[in-house]
Amino acid sequence: MNDSRFTSLSAPERWSWIGAGAALLGYAALRRGALAIPAAAAGSYLLLRGAANRRPGAELAHRPGRCRLARSVMINRPPDEVYAAWRRLEDLPRFFPHLESVTVRDEKHSHWVARSRLSGKLEWDCEITDDQPGRTLAWRSAAGMGFKHSGEIHFRPGPPQRGTRVELRWSYRVPGAWRGMLALVGEAPGQVAREGLRRFKQWMEAGEIATIAGQPHGPRTRLAELAPLFSPAPPVHEPTPLRPEWLERTGTA
Amino acid sequence: MKALCWYGKHSVSVENVPDPKLLNPRDAILRVTRTAICGSDLHLYDGYIPTLEAGDILGHEFMGEVIEVGSAVKNLRVGDRVVVPFTIACGNCFFCRHQLWSCCDNSNPNAWVLEKLYGYSGSGLFGYSHMMGGYAGGQAQYVRVPFADVGPIKIESDLPDEKVLFLSDIFPTGYMAAENAGIQQGDTVAVWGCGPVGQFAIRSAFLLGADRVIAIDSYPGRLRLAEAAGAETLDAGEGNIQERLREATAGAGPDGVIDAVGMEAFAHSLGGFYDVVKQQLKLETDRPTALREVILACRKGGHISVPGVYGGYVDKFPLGAIFGKACHFATGQTHVHRYLRPLLERIERGEIDPSSIISHHFPLQQAPQAYDLFLKKKNECIKVVLDPWAKAA
Numbered sequence A: 001m002n003d004s005r006f007t008s009l010s011a012p013e014r015w016s017w018i019g020a021g022a023a024l025l026g027y028a029a030l031r032r033g034a035l036a037i038p039a040a041a042a043g044s045y046l047l048l049r050g051a052a053n054r055r056p057g058a059e060l061a062h063r064p065g066r067c068r069l070a071r072s073v074m075i076n077r078p079p080d081e082v083y084a085a086w087r088r089l090e091d092l093p094r095f096f097p098h099l100e101s102v103t104v105r106d107e108k109h110s111h112w113v114a115r116s117r118l119s120g121k122l123e124w125d126c127e128i129t130d131d132q133p134g135r136t137l138a139w140r141s142a143a144g145m146g147f148k149h150s151g152e153i154h155f156r157p158g159p160p161q162r163g164t165r166v167e168l169r170w171s172y173r174v175p176g177a178w179r180g181m182l183a184l185v186g187e188a189p190g191q192v193a194r195e196g197l198r199r200f201k202q203w204m205e206a207g208e209i210a211t212i213a214g215q216p217h218g219p220r221t222r223l224a225e226l227a228p229l230f231s232p233a234p235p236v237h238e239p240t241p242l243r244p245e246w247l248e249r250t251g252t253a
Numbered sequence B: 001m002k003a004l005c006w007y008g009k010h011s012v013s014v015e016n017v018p019d020p021k022l023l024n025p026r027d028a029i030l031r032v033t034r035t036a037i038c039g040s041d042l043h044l045y046d047g048y049i050p051t052l053e054a055g056d057i058l059g060h061e062f063m064g065e066v067i068e069v070g071s072a073v074k075n076l077r078v079g080d081r082v083v084v085p086f087t088i089a090c091g092n093c094f095f096c097r098h099q100l101w102s103c104c105d106n107s108n109p110n111a112w113v114l115e116k117l118y119g120y121s122g123s124g125l126f127g128y129s130h131m132m133g134g135y136a137g138g139q140a141q142y143v144r145v146p147f148a149d150v151g152p153i154k155i156e157s158d159l160p161d162e163k164v165l166f167l168s169d170i171f172p173t174g175y176m177a178a179e180n181a182g183i184q185q186g187d188t189v190a191v192w193g194c195g196p197v198g199q200f201a202i203r204s205a206f207l208l209g210a211d212r213v214i215a216i217d218s219y220p221g222r223l224r225l226a227e228a229a230g231a232e233t234l235d236a237g238e239g240n241i242q243e244r245l246r247e248a249t250a251g252a253g254p255d256g257v258i259d260a261v262g263m264e265a266f267a268h269s270l271g272g273f274y275d276v277v278k279q280q281l282k283l284e285t286d287r288p289t290a291l292r293e294v295i296l297a298c299r300k301g302g303h304i305s306v307p308g309v310y311g312g313y314v315d316k317f318p319l320g321a322i323f324g325k326a327c328h329f330a331t332g333q334t335h336v337h338r339y340l341r342p343l344l345e346r347i348e349r350g351e352i353d354p355s356s357i358i359s360h361h362f363p364l365q366q367a368p369q370a371y372d373l374f375l376k377k378k379n380e381c382i383k384v385v386l387d388p389w390a391k392a393a
């Protein structure tokens, strides 16, 4: 990036950011109390920005950049079966915990609702732009709504006896400042894609999605209760039923 | 129900918690009839495994009676008596299909944590921290068993619980350790650690045809139990293990060497104290004191087998010795499912009596005392079995 807002700082400015960050961190460490956590967060931010030689807040001024990502997974089932399961778009919230619902309107159009820890409820319409059964599905979100992105997913036969190589690609715009924040709350798009594909694979291979949500435990301390809050793999919303074809097609049980 | 919960280093207690329920279609719920404390639980108790949370239920060696099955479990019925492998595996992924059950792709809901640490995540485990899946363990009156259609093995004979319970972990673990030692006719196998895993490694090495087994530890009771199985013994406290092993094998070194000690090896040399200090300072996560000895002792072209658990990074790992002697190296969580049927048959045929290593029985209520006893190896404690239903004495 050679945007002027992202060029290096003068040494005195840089060191003053680092100093301010360190001072806030020191305050947080010594004082504890209610202000400690915001102070520590702000302190680390200033310190890291200073260390990276970037002016704090520069991200805010920056236009949302176009990002691309690709994540793939090998699924031990044939491509037709994997494609067919993905094509039931209304099932996708099972795999992507941030999705609340997908409502299919017709062959090509669907409505999506998601909930982000950072930005709350997001809604958008989606249009399918390419559909080749057993091979590819591509889509685009409608202009001006929710999560602006386009995506495609490919299903290719893997090496002999290895099932299907599934590759998910997204292209989206997220303001620069948000990218780091999303990562902090476990919603970095790369991680969301990775966790979604992992659960999709579980559903295809194991017929269900591994979970511990709802199991017993002894009394928890406050800290232990907070732990799952920022996980990129939050527990599934509700128990998933067995994948309908699972018993017949896997030949187990 | 009552369950043993973890609350921090050297702090566990029996709590009243809700009964487990079915969460997924392939689950079953067991009424636990017997459960055991494993050397691996000591790593949790000593605080060496991260991502445990206060209130987590421990325990991965257990058996019981099926009281409820999910809609997809067709092979088990209410009332069946089963032993459950401590590794949780789906049965259908590439790894399960290749008998690498402890590498299952689909059973760890928190795989992302281990991916950051190890690159890829192994299977989920019962009662063994959230990075290993966070599954509630079986040191409890009831337990939920995921993938109950592929894991548990039914016990149809009237063998007592004590003879089959260890199919859940340590018997297969000792057996896989012996397999990994690549035993051939005439071989001498050396085993470091005469705890439960070492005991089964010793017995399995003989089952697999080892000519001699040399067992190393410093607790007299444990060494005696190794002798009872036919092993020769070396007291580690007397030092100079390398020289004594060289002499015992006429200068060649043992053909197979097994580290049944793991990351909390005791120190009886300066090198050992170096690891204690480094581990305390968190400069290394594991103390490879025994592992280094194991590697150095191995003969040229021999097999190094490591069932002992290591969690992170170690220091001064003698890779050059493995390379320079062209040794084989094999390790990992046990692929328990692989061994259930063949080892149950060995028990049924009377080739081995796993209950012979049990030193103590306690009601679950007294599990906290039992942890302390097992950790400090007091009263010649070797293996503790817990009864979740017995009244506290």
Ligand SMILES: NC(=O)c1ccc[n+]([C@@H]2O[C@H](COP(=O)([O-])OP(=O)(O)OC[C@H]3O[C@@H](n4cnc5c(N)ncnc54)[C@H](O)[C@@H]3O)[C@@H](O)[C@H]2O)c1
Residues within 6 Å of the ligand: B038, B039, B040, B041, B042, B043, B169, B170, B173, B192, B193, B194, B195, B196, B197, B198, B216, B217, B218, B219, B222, B236, B260, B261, B262, B263, B264, B265, B266, B267, B289, B290, B306, B307, B308, B309, B310, B332, B333, B334, B382
């Ligand atoms: N791979 C697996 O799947 C698996 C399964 C179960 C247990 N384990 C691991 O196996 C190891 C042993 O388990 P256990 O239940 O027998 O535990 P344990 O703690 O009862 O036994 C360890 C023994 O090693 C001895 N020891 C310690 N340092 C030694 C040294 N330097 N030289 C010789 N002996 C030494 C101790 O005195 C003790 O008797 C543990 O690390 C445990 O986590 C692995």
Ligand SMILES: [Zn+2]
Residues within 6 Å of the ligand: B038, B039, B040, B041, B060, B061, B086, B169, B170
């Ligand atoms: Zn164990």
Ligand SMILES: [Zn+2]
Residues within 6 Å of the ligand: B089, B090, B091, B092, B093, B094, B095, B096, B097, B103, B104, B105, B106
């Ligand atoms: Zn599997």
